[in-house]
Amino acid sequence: MSAQCWRTLGIKATDDKAAIRRAYADKLKALDVDNDVAGFAKLRQARDIALRLAASAAARAAEEQAPEEPDYRDDGADYGSPDDWDAVVLESDQAPAEPPVPGARTRAWGSEEPPETDSQRIERQLRALAQLVFPDGNYSDDGFTLPDYEQALALVNSLVAEAHAARLEVYNAIDHHLAEMMAQGWPRSAALVERANEEFHWLGEAGTIDERPALRFLNLRIRGMRFVENVGQPGHVLHKVWTELARPGKPNPLDRFRAKKDDVRILLNGVRERYPEVESYLNPERVGWWDRRLTDSGPGIIGWIIRIVGILWMVAVVFGALSRGDNNERNARTQVESAAENQAETPMSEREEELGLRLALEQIMGKDGAVEAGEDYSAFRAGVTTAYLSSRRSGENHEQALVRALQVARVFALDARRLAEFGELVEINEVQRLWLQALQREGRIGEDCPMRKAGLAGLGDVILGVEPQERERAMFRRLREAGLMASHPRFGELRADIPGDVVGAIIDRSGLADETVYAALQDNGHQRRCQVKLAMLDVVLARPGTVSADLLRIL
Amino acid sequence: MIVGIDLGTTNSAVAIWQDGEARLVPNGLGELLTPSAVSIDRSGQSWIGAAALDRLATHPEQTATSFKRMMGTQATVTLGKRKYSAEELSAMLLAQLAADVEHATGQWPEGTVITVPAYFNERQRRATRRAGEIAGLEVRRLINEPTAAALAFGLQDQADREPFLVFDLGGGTFDVSIVEKFEGIVEVRASAGDNRLGGDDFNAALVRLAEPRLGAAAMLDRLPGDRREALLGLAAERTRRALTAAAEAEFAVVADDERAACTITTDEFEDAVAPLVKRLRDPVLRSLRDCTIAVEELSDIVLVGGATRMPVVKKALTRMFGRFPNSTVHPDHAVALGAAVQAGLLSGGEGLEEIRITDVAPFTLGIEVNNRDSHGRVLGTIFSPIIDRNTPVPVSRVQSYSTAADNQQEIVSGIYQGEARDVTQNVKLGEMKIPVPRAPAGEVVVNVRFTYDSSGLLEVDIDVPKSGYHRNMVIVDEDDGRSATEIARSRKALEALKVHPRDEAENAAALARAERVYESFLGDAREFVGRWIAEFQGALEKQDPRQITDMRKGLLEVLDNLEANPPL
Known part of the structure; x- marks a missing residue:
């Protein structure tokens, strides 16, 4: 593909930027762009690729020409080991232009600390904030303790002030880092978001098509938070409905009178459309109860008459039944006994299968994996169950069936990215990276990589270590909580553009040739596909908030 | 001869390409900038420019300024006896500028290049074209203001320049463009802005x-x-x-x-x-992000627009970029001079053969599609982009869509321009109704191709492979059908107004200014001015040209002195 660009430009492959531009200029002047739209697009694209190739070649050349570290041991004086010199170089921000003078050695032993640069100070504050938002480096959904909160808020204020006074790229970097940190650390970070939003106007990007995924996540929640605050005020139109629906306790028929049906409909529809996660503040039983009332068209007066008649009739039946009570009890007992007999006749294999299935689910999801399927879990559970049982029934043993079940589960997780929010998107891709890292450790990341063929056959084969497996289980649980396991996502093909600078970073990271990387990115079955994929995950996951959500979905 | 006109919110200017260089044309008062102001009294007498601006103080109900902000809307202003639209007011201004050119060169301009903010949407651009037509000018091209400024930047040496940023803060609009110049190509890499900041x-x-x-x-x-x-x-x-x-x-x-x-x-x-200063940052960031250029790669920051003179803006820029902005272009003249360069290119002016300009689409273009949630329920509609913003223009892109329901007979979708996911927040350009054969949902594929050319014209090609249906639409303003008659009507209304002949313009301006100064002082100073006004009006009635000129000169001197040293 890259050879094509030189043909379009009409020159030989070269690293000379000026020559590329001249070629482009000549070709452009010979074109009538409005009548040859496709030709213009092709020419422009060819030039961009050519410039990118030239730029990466230049970068590599610069590295190779870096001066050799001079060796001072030759003249016999004692300057210490080369490691000491390394210590001196690391202290300053840039590589020293000349070799260090012997007396400089004393600086390494900390007689005077060089002043902290701006970027070091900002990094230190970001790290301190990250430690507060992610205690012990882990995700936590507990709120801050008061002293932690005060410290975190002070850090946010300080970072915001730094950004305000700084150059654009520093402002940009702080904006990105805070957005990602707060999105990934939600809901613990909730108390800090408004302050950051004040400076960076994250809400201003809300609703735009290129809203950064971290912001998309946060903005919904900021608006949700504001809504919850407003609706909690007594003056709000929907305040009464809200407090009623949020009230703890079981709903009873008399609650009908506590809120108007229309208001409830407006509140629930509005919340579901605009601030879906705010629904978690409401009492789910009450909401379910009202939901049913809203979808029932309601009995009307005839219905009420029927109901009263029905009640009277039932009262009569009950009286009659009580007089015949003994009979019924005896019947019930017989039923229970026959069920027990049936169970005794159940073949061993069925119960063994059930046991095996439960084990498999626990293995995949962790301890509550085998819990009864609720609506939020149905599709996933169905898929995994089918895979496991059909494997057992075709004669395979438990381990083999587990592999099949795991494969289905993992494919499900990858597919769930289509609908996932930012936090889950990042988490799923992190786990995908764990798979590739495990394959790499086993030496199975080349042509025999199970993740490079369509259908991801063999994904169940990837065995994770103890910690990564815990992480995978946590991810599955998180997907379940996010409601992504309730149904199969079923839309068409997704495509995303990979920004040029990301491609460049992938090339660097993987250490492969440019053409190889380009080819592997476009071909699912390429022999280097998994290696490139691992490099891509490394690059993107370092700064997930800066790429488009679509890219995170198809990684 | 084709002229270049900078139609600004606060000030306008006209320039021509002559003898191998771009030159501004002075107006009837000898100034290079004409304030964008129009005043019309109940008798149909009109003032345009500095005189109208002065009348804003004395007859505000008859005067309109900053009407560029109304372009693209149906808003009108009542001046004198009639309601005027932004296009009509702009047309009066354009006609005046054309008359200035005729006076300077002896020719009425046969065509014109008019500048618009890069961030003007389709409606606003069409309104600008209509204004030109009402004024009796052929609008050969609309050019983006930052692009024009980039043309004017380095006009003398036309050297190659690495990407530089044009920061254009005018009276009513704010535009940022990142432009690169090499080998005679002026290439806009990205544009962003805020139409409500100035x-x-x-x-x-x-x-x-x-x-x-x-x-x-x-x-x-x-x-x-x-x-x-x-x-x-x-x-x-x-x-x-x-x-x-x-x-x-x-x-x-x-x-x-x-x-x-x-x-x-x-x-x-x-x-x-x-x-407000905070709002300056976002378009800069957006444009840099869109073309993935880092701030330190920029070779220059070019300031355009009078408002960039404010120290608070200069300070913010220095902070943002870590360096002092470039002041080699005249912030008030650059855009008009750049427009003259484009005009020169269109008429084959000398010294310009080897320049090509490529610009970008400032807004995303797309259609409306169904939005589904994780359960497959339809949640309303969402904007589906077909041409991303800041794509080099001309561009042609195609996207495939499919039917949403079983046995669907027709797909109806709006065509929009903007960046919001919610289509109601975007600008609607048109609508397509596509008949489709009955089939299960998702089985009928529809291909929609958008072609956006360098003059901003959008063409839509729809094809349904399953049925062989094919349609080509050119997106024209839904108002365009009526516009021919509307333009004629506007022109007639404007022709009915009384315009000061050129030789009277100076007198009218002097009077208007004197009246404003009269109103703005009290006591003795006011009386003093009042007496001068009376004397000047007397001279006008006697119609002795030399006396009029002398009186006028004296009056203006008096006004200058008073305004420079106002009595406390």
Whole structure:
């Protein structure tokens, strides 16, 4: 593909930027762009690729020409080991232009600390904030303790002030880092978001098509938070409905009178459309109860008459039944006994299968994996169950069936990215990276990589270590909580553009040739596909908030 | 001959390409900038330019300024006896500028290049074209203001330049463009902006700051709304300019023999406009992100537009970029000069054969599609982009869609321009109705191709492979059907107005200015001016040209002195 660009430009492959531009200029002047739209697009694209190739070649050349570290041991004086010199170089921000003078050695032993640069100070504050938002480096959904909160808020204020006074790229970097940190650390970070939003106007990007995924996540929640605050005020139109629906306790028929049906409909529809996660503040039983009332068209007066008649009739039946009570009890007992007999006749294999299935689910999801399927879990559970049982029934043993079940589960997780929010998107891709890292450790990341063929056959084969497996289980649980396991996502093909600078970073990271990387990115079955994929995950996951959500979905 | 016109919110200018260089053409008062102001009284007498601006103080209900902000809307202003649209007012201004060119060169311009903010949407651009047509000018091309400024930048040496950023803060709009020049190619890499941010907003902030301090001036409360607004706005403009050179300035309003004033310091002003200055950052960031250029790669920051003279803006820029902005282009002239270069290119002017300009689409273009949630339920509609913003133009892109329901017979979808996911927040350009064969949902594929050319014309090609249906649409304004008659009607209405002949224009301007100064002073100074006005009017009646000229010169000197050294 890259050879094509030189043909379009009409020159030989070269690293000379000026020559590329001249070629482009000549070709452009010979074109009538409005009548040859496709030709213009092709020419422009060819030039961009050519410039990118030239730029990466230049970068590599610069590295190779870096001066050799001079060796001072030759003249016999004692300057210490080369490691000491390394210590001196690391202290300053840039590589020293000349070799260090012997007396400089004393600086390494900390007689005077060089002043902290701006970027070091900002990094230190970001790290301190990250430690507060992610205690012990882990995700936590507990709120801050008061002293932690005060410290975190002070850090946010300080970072915001730094950004305000700084150059654009520093402002940009702080904006990105805070957005990602707060999105990934939600809901613990909730108390800090408004302050950051004040400076960076994250809400201003809300609703735009290129809203950064971290912001998309946060903005919904900021608006949700504001809504919850407003609706909690007594003056709000929907305040009464809200407090009623949020009230703890079981709903009873008399609650009908506590809120108007229309208001409830407006509140629930509005919340579901605009601030879906705010629904978690409401009492789910009450909401379910009202939901049913809203979808029932309601009995009307005839219905009420029927109901009263029905009640009277039932009262009569009950009286009659009580007089015949003994009979019924005896019947019930017989039923229970026959069920027990049936169970005794159940073949061993069925119960063994059930046991095996439960084990498999626990293995995949962790301890509550085998819990009864609720609506939020149905599709996933169905898929995994089918895979496991059909494997057992075709004669395979438990381990083999587990592999099949795991494969289905993992494919499900990858597919769930289509609908996932930012936090889950990042988490799923992190786990995908764990798979590739495990394959790499086993030496199975080349042509025999199970993740490079369509259908991801063999994904169940990837065995994770103890910690990564815990992480995978946590991810599955998180997907379940996010409601992504309730149904199969079923839309068409997704495509995303990979920004040029990301491609460049992938090339660097993987250490492969440019053409190889380009080819592997476009071909699912390429022999280097998994290696490139691992490099891509490394690059993107370092700064997930800066790429488009679509890219995170198809990684 | 084709001319280049900068039709600005506060000031306009016209320039031509002559003898191998771009030159501004002075107006009837000898100035290179003509204020974008129009005043019309009940008798049909009209004033355009500086005279109209002066009449804003004395006859605000007959005067309109900053009407560029109304372009693309149906809003009208009542002046004199009739309602005028933004296009008609702009047309009057354009006609005046064309007349200035005719006076300077002896030829009426056969075509014109008019500049628009890069961030103007389709409606606003069409309105600008219509204004040209009403004025009797053939609009050969609309060019983006930052692109024009980039053309003017380095006009003398036409050297190659690595990507530089054009920062254009005018009276009503803010545009940022990143442009690169090499081998005679002027390439716009990205554009962004804010159509509702300009010098006028800084004035409004100053008014909000100063008004409460004018204290118990009952005089202000007694004024009718538009007069009060006009006087406050003019005072803010004066004070803002004064603050550019001094650490504090007076904000003063005079009306009906009373004067109310307060002092504003630079610090207070900067605090009051801090939120506006914050808004300057976002378009810069967006344009840099869109073309993935880092700030340190920029070779220059080029300032365009009068509002960039404000120290608060310069400070913010220095902070943002870590370097001082470039001041080699004249911020008020660059756009008009650049337009003249484009005009020269279109007419094959000398010295310009080897230049090509490539621009970008400033907004995303797309259609409306169904939005589904994780359960497959339809949640309303969402914007599906087909051409991303900042794609080099001309461009042609195609996207495939499918039917959403079983046995669907027709797909109806709107065509939109904008960046919001919710289509109601975007600008609707048109609608397509596509008949489709009955089939299960998702089985009928529809291909929609958008082609956007360098003059901003959007063509839509729809094809349904399953049925062989094919349609080509050119997106024209839904109003265009009526527009031919509307333009004729507007032209007729404008022709009915009385315009000062050129030789009278200076006198009319002098009178208007004198009247404004009269209103803005009290006591002895006012009486003094009043007497001069009477004498001047006397000379006009006698119609002795030499006497008129002498009187006028004297009057203007008096006015200059008074305004430079106002009595306390």
